[in-house]
Amino acid sequence: MSAVAETPVVATRRQGRVMVVEIANPPVNALSAAVRQGLLSALRAAEAARGVTALVLTGGAARFVAGADIREFGHPPVPPSLPEVLEAIAGSPLPVVAAIGGAALGGGLELALACDGRVANIGASLGLPEVNLGIIPGAGGTQRLPRLIGLARAIEMIAGGKPVPAKKAAGMGLVDRVVEGDPLPAAIALAETLTGKHRLSDLTPPATGDVEAAIAAACPRGKAPAAVLAAIKVIREGAALPFAEGLALERRTFIELRDSEEAAARRHLFLAERSAPRIDGLSAPAKAIGLVGVIGAGTMGTGITLALIAAGFPVILVERDAAGLDRGIERIRDQLARRVAASRLTAEAMAAQLALITGATELATLAPVDLVIEAAFEDMAVKRELFATLDRITRPDAILATNTSYLDVNEIADVTTRPEKVLGLHFFSPAHVMRLLEIVRAAQTGDEALATALALAKKIGKLAVVAGVCDGFIGNRIFSAYRRQCEFLLEEGATPEAVDGALEAFGFAMGPFAVADLAGLDISWSRRKRLAASRDPRERYSSVADTLCEAGRFGQKTGAGWYRYPGREPDPIVHRAIEDAAARAGITRRPLGPAEIQQRVLAAMVNEAALVLEDGIAARPSDIDIVLVHGYGFPAAKGGPLFWASRQERAALETALEAVAQSTGFGFRRGRLPTLPSET
Numbered sequence: 160m161s162a163v164a165e166t167p168v169v170a171t172r173r174q175g176r177v178m179v180v181e182i183a184n185p186p187v188n189a190l191s192a193a194v195r196q197g198l199l200s201a202l203r204a205a206e207a208a209r210g211v212t213a214l215v216l217t218g219g220a221a222r223f224v225a226g227a228d229i230r231e232f233g234h235p236p237v238p239p240s241l242p243e244v245l246e247a248i249a250g251s252p253l254p255v256v257a258a259i260g261g262a263a264l265g266g267g268l269e270l271a272l273a274c275d276g277r278v279a280n281i282g283a284s285l286g287l288p289e290v291n292l293g294i295i296p297g298a299g300g301t302q303r304l305p306r307l308i309g310l311a312r313a314i315e316m317i318a319g320g321k322p323v324p325a326k327k328a329a330g331m332g333l334v335d336r337v338v339e340g341d342p343l344p345a346a347i348a349l350a351e352t353l354t355g356k357h358r359l360s361d362l363t364p365p366a367t368g369d370v371e372a373a374i375a376a377a378c379p380r381g382k383a384p385a386a387v388l389a390a391i392k393v394i395r396e397g398a399a400l401p402f403a404e405g406l407a408l409e410r411r412t413f414i415e416l417r418d419s420e421e422a423a424a425r426r427h428l429f430l431a432e433r434s435a436p437r438i439d440g441l442s443a444p445a446k447a448i449g450l451v452g453v454i455g456a457g458t459m460g461t462g463i464t465l466a467l468i469a470a471g472f473p474v475i476l477v478e479r480d481a482a483g484l485d486r487g488i489e490r491i492r493d494q495l496a497r498r499v500a501a502s503r504l505t506a507e508a509m510a511a512q513l514a515l516i517t518g519a520t521e522l523a524t525l526a527p528v529d530l531v532i533e534a535a536f537e538d539m540a541v542k543r544e545l546f547a548t549l550d551r552i553t554r555p556d557a558i559l560a561t562n563t564s565y566l567d568v569n570e571i572a573d574v575t576t577r578p579e580k581v582l583g584l585h586f587f588s589p590a591h592v593m594r595l596l597e598i599v600r601a602a603q604t605g606d607e608a609l610a611t612a613l614a615l616a617k618k619i620g621k622l623a624v625v626a627g628v629c630d631g632f633i634g635n636r637i638f639s640a641y642r643r644q645c646e647f648l649l650e651e652g653a654t655p656e657a658v659d660g661a662l663e664a665f666g667f668a669m670g671p672f673a674v675a676d677l678a679g680l681d682i683s684w685s686r687r688k689r690l691a692a693s694r695d696p697r698e699r700y701s702s703v704a705d706t707l708c709e710a711g712r713f714g715q716k717t718g719a720g721w722y723r724y725p726g727r728e729p730d731p732i733v734h735r736a737i738e739d740a741a742a743r744a745g746i747t748r749r750p751l752g753p754a755e756i757q758q759r760v761l762a763a764m765v766n767e768a769a770l771v772l773e774d775g776i777a778a779r780p781s782d783i784d785i786v787l788v789h790g791y792g793f794p795a796a797k798g799g800p801l802f803w804a805s806r807q808e809r810a811a812l813e814t815a816l817e818a819v820a821q822s823t824g825f826g827f828r829r830g831r832l833p834t835l836p837s838e839t
């Protein structure tokens with residue numbers, strides 16, 4: 160951002176004895192170098208002006224400041240630094256009041272904390288979400304917040320990284336007043352009454368609340384990302400130190416984390432998430448969606464319905480028979496009741512959401528809908544028949560979407576007279592929880608349908624990534640390559656526990672074999688059987704999973720799969736099955752260490768990701784990263800497979816890719832690695 164903007168990013172005006180300082184740096188008033196400089200100049204001007212007794216900082220009626228400018232990270236710092244500006248505000252002889260019209264996040268909240276009073280609009284949200292970016296607050300947040308609201312609450316807010324709404328903030332003493340509409344007049348009124356400074360630096364944090372409980376909540380099962388642990392440490396240690404020393408501790412820790420690989424990865428994901436829904440050349444406006452039809456009241460259909468009703472969409476939920484429908488609606492009621500029990504939803508809101516559902520057993524009831532999301536059985540014949548019927552019975556302008564996770568959306572669209580209105584909406588299970596949504600753009604999907612799907616995703620709080628048609632789209636296609644490589648490693652000498660252990664050490668919450676046992680081995684078995692006829696017999700194929708399924712070992716639900724349950728115990732029967740398969744394939748097993756396992760598996764993923772790009776299935780490398788992170792447990796701290804690849808030595812990566820090629824043999828296709836930016 161240029162330091163010499165045409166309209167100043169910080170403007171001042173006098174209102175009686177109060178100097179109003181307004182930040183205008185759209186879209187979110189990030190604290191760019193120009194804003195920091197502007198704030199400092201405005202403060203100095205107010206201090207020098209005659210008759211000015213106080214200042215009010217505002218970001219306009221509907222926003223405040225969303226924090227440091229994330230795009231400046233990774234570039235040389237430009238003075239003045241944010242801590243310098245905030246120290247000047249806190250140290251000024253003039254009292255300063257923050258008028259918080261909208262989001263006050265990160266450095267934005269720290270700016271408000273350096274002030275002597277805070278007035279917020281009812282819709283404002285206040286938070287220190289830095290840990291989500293792999294860092295801690297770096298401009299006094301870890302020191303001032305505990306002094307204002309107490310240690311326990313501060314740990315909750317900083318280590319949790321979740322913003323709180325204005326009313327809750329007022330309850331904690333974080334803001335002095337909450338008002339409807341523009342908070343500026345009330346902030347000016349408050350500023351006029353302030354006679355002195357309210358310096359948080361002079362206080363010690365009040366020992367209110369349960370600090371240990373706040374820490375335990377931030378570190379489930381005793382584990383937490385590096386930034387969360389660092390935040391807790393800096394808050395606790397800082398509370399026992401003189402303010403200036405606490406600030407210095409915070410700054411040192413902040414800089415160390417800011418320059419870490421993990422922070423770079425998380426910044427990459429932040430920006431990737433924002434660019435994903437932007438589609439080049441998409442000009443058609445979205446169609447308004449009112450009534451939605453969902454077909455299938457199983458796990459997926461009910462999850463999708465939950466996501467829709469939470470956003471206020473009326474839904475007609477169709478299941479083949481009344482018993483299945485009742486079970487589905489019961490499941491929905493159950494999920495909502497759990498939220499009520501956890502105080503995350505009111506009983507009235509639950510009733511209102513349930514009232515949005517109309518259950519039906521006849522497809523004909525879908526005649527009036529604007530959009531159908533089909534989540535029926537994963538079978539091409541079933542889907543083609545359904546779509547042919549839907550094409551007949553729904554309005555000609557209705558959009559028809561399938562939730563298929565593998566099947567060819569072109570083949571489904573072909574049976575309709577409106578292929579331009581057909582697309583895939585691949586939700587991830589549980590659909591009301593998982594944020595990721597792959598929008599599958601088929602060969603004939605029109606711009607209006609795509610724009611509508613993107614708008615719908617935003618309304619229901621999903622992170623949309625557009626994918627092209629291929630077997631498994633972006634995520635399942637890359638995940639299949641990953642799983643295949645893991646199975647090859649077994650034959651070559653590894654065990655399920657060694658592979659899972661190596662990948663869990665890399666940061667996956669669960670290794671692939673533990674995940675398979677959780678999901679059930681039978682689903683992919685039936686898929687493999689379906690595809691058996693079309694498989695090239697020369698292709699390398701590991702049959703260990705088939706052997707387990709033939710023995711009725713479908714994973715946790717049958718008490719055995721890749722492991723024995725309960726307890727996820729390594730199983731000698733599995734080891735024998737692996738050895739037999741290796742012997743049949745003429746493979747001499749050898750020991751494989753965790754580093755080699757990681758390199759091989761990640762390289763297999765990276766290779767498939769390169770092919771996904773080459774084939775035009777994903778629009779950009781960063782789209783692939785967010786699909787794998789949000790849908791498949793790839794560790795966010797590593798930024799996704801392609802970001803990870805961008806941080807590897809090229810030669811080492813090439814060697815690992817070569818090993819994957821060797822191990823896969825016939826049928827292996829080598830992808831061209833994209834040029835990957837080393838820092839975004």
Ligand code: T1G
Nearest residue numbers: 187189225226227228229230264265266288296297298433
């Ligand atoms: N810096 C730069 N750009 C930002 C930004 C930021 N902090 N926040 C948002 N944007 C851009 C975003 O990339 C997008 O741009 C546009 O604004 C709209 O965002 C010292 C170290 C404020 C709740 O983590 O949570 O302060 O893609 O699509 O859904 O301790 O943005 O359009 O070009 O998300 O209405 C801490 C991050 C920083 C807040 C608005 N702050 N932002 O949501 O719009 S670290 C954050 C948000 C820090 C100090 C430290 C959300 C939002 P483009 P959007 P939205």
